[in-house]
Amino acid sequence: MQKEEYEEWMSVDEDIPAAATLTDLEICQAICGQDQAVKVDDSDGDEIPPTKAEMRQVLDILKQHRSTNFKQQYEYERYKNELLRNNCRQATINEFFNCYFWNKL
Numbered sequence: 001m002q003k004e005e006y007e008e009w010m011s012v013d014e015d016i017p018a019a020a021t022l023t024d025l026e027i028c029q030a031i032c033g034q035d036q037a038v039k040v041d042d043s044d045g046d047e048i049p050p051t052k053a054e055m056r057q058v059l060d061i062l063k064q065h066r067s068t069n070f071k072q073q074y075e076y077e078r079y080k081n082e083l084l085r086n087n088c089r090q091a092t093i094n095e096f097f098n099c100y101f102w103n104k105l
Helices: 003-015 024-042 052-104
Strands: none
Touching: none
């Protein structure tokens, strides 16, 4: 950074009011005011919590979904292992023929 740029940045920083001028009481009041605003925004008086039956139904759906995913993952792993076994067999066959024909030449 050049000297001129540095001085320009420093002059900008000097224009910003320092936080040290605030008292502890003012800082606490500002934080409490923000907390109050968040609490007011988050509260929905119209929303009612779900019943136990609704929560059980959702839990059953999640369990069923997990079971389906498990079956799909199992089938995928089985397919992948079968491909690997076939690949190993093919490599063994190729190795046999390479050794057999190279020795004949």
